[in-house]
Amino acid sequence: MSETAQQRSRIMRAVKSRDTKPEMAVRRLLHRMGYRYRIHRSDLPGKPDIVFAGRRKVIFVHGxxxxxxxxxxxxxxxASNTAYWTAKIARNIERDHETVVQLANAKWATLIVWECGLRDQTALADRLKAFLG
Ligand SMILES: [Zn+2]
Known part of the structure; x- marks a missing residue:
């Protein structure tokens, strides 16, 4: 397998799994901080990864x-299938934006945690605390 093909299959595998590694890392951190939550509420727009029903707050963990x-x-x-990936990612960005708007209209607050934001766990914990109160 070429490097890009290998990379692509790794990405596809990561996408297929619901409990992706970055999401699990955020859940573990929240748990350690004493927060309790539900996951993958399919009755909410965008099926948020982590849901705080009492607070009407949701968190998405995005790659x-x-x-x-x-x-x-x-x-x-x-490097390969550039047009395909570019279009696909553009659709994801659009869908993510619509999801936040729909949630806001239904009076839910949204926090997006990015994969790259997981490296600094202290900063992330501060952000989570600020968001959740
Ligand atoms: Zn990033």
Whole structure:
């Protein structure tokens, strides 16, 4: 397998799994901080990854590449099937935006945690605390 094909299949595998590694890392951190939550509420727009029903707050954990984050990892362009990936990621960005708007209209607050934001766990914990209160 070429490197890009290998990369692509790794990305596809990561996308297929619901409990992706970055999401699990955020859940573990929240748990350690004493927060309790539900996951993958399919009755809410965008099926949020982590749901705090009492607070009407949700968290999405987004992969930087897949959701087109404005960071070095998100700016990476696959060498093959470039048009396919570019279009797909553009659709994801659009869908993510619509989801936040729909949730806001239903009086739910949304926090997006990016994969690249997991490296600094202290900063992330502060952000989570600020968001959740
Ligand atoms: Zn990023």
């Amino acid at each position: 930087c590449f897949w959701h087109g984050h404005d960071c070095p990892r998100g700016a990476r362009t696959p």
